[in-house]
Amino acid sequence: xxxxxxxxxxxxxxxxxxxxxxxxxxxxxxxxxxxxxxxxxxxxxxxxxxxxxxxxxxxxxxxxxxxxxxxxxxxxxxxxxxxxxxxx
Numbered sequence: 001x002x003x004x005x006x007x008x009x010x011x012x013x014x015x016x017x018x019x020x021x022x023x024x025x026x027x028x029x030x031x032x033x034x035x036x037x038x039x040x041x042x043x044x045x046x047x048x049x050x051x052x053x054x055x056x057x058x059x060x061x062x063x064x065x066x067x068x069x070x071x072x073x074x075x076x077x078x079x080x081x082x083x084x085x086x087x088x
Contacts, residue, residue, distance in 0.1 A: 043087045044068035048080040056083065 046068050047056040059075065062068035065084070072082035 045085045045087055046071045046075070046082060047085060048072075048075050048082050051079070051081055061087075 042063075044062045044065050044067075046059045046062065048059045049056050059082075060068070060071050062071060065086075068084045072084050075082045
C-alpha cells in the first residue's frame with residue numbers, strides 16, 4: 001500500500017512539474033563569429049596554337065586548375081599545342 005502511494009505521488013509530481021515550474025529559459029539568438037576570408041579569384045586560361053605557329057590564342061577561362069588541365073588535354077588530343085596560364 002505504501003509503495004503504491006509513493007509511486008502514485010512520484011508519478012503525479014513528475015507529470016505535473018512542467019505546469020508548476022515556470023520556464024524562465026528564453027531562447028537567445030546565437031552568436032555567430034565570422035572570420036574574414038580572402039577570396040582569391042584565380043582564373044586559369046587555356047591557350048592553344050597549331051604546331052609550328054607563333055601566336056597563342058585563348059581557348060577558355062577556367063576557375064579550377066584541374067578543369068583547365070582537362071581542357072588542355074582534350075585540345076592536345078586534337079593535335080594542338082596547349083598551355084595553362086594562371087591569371088590573378
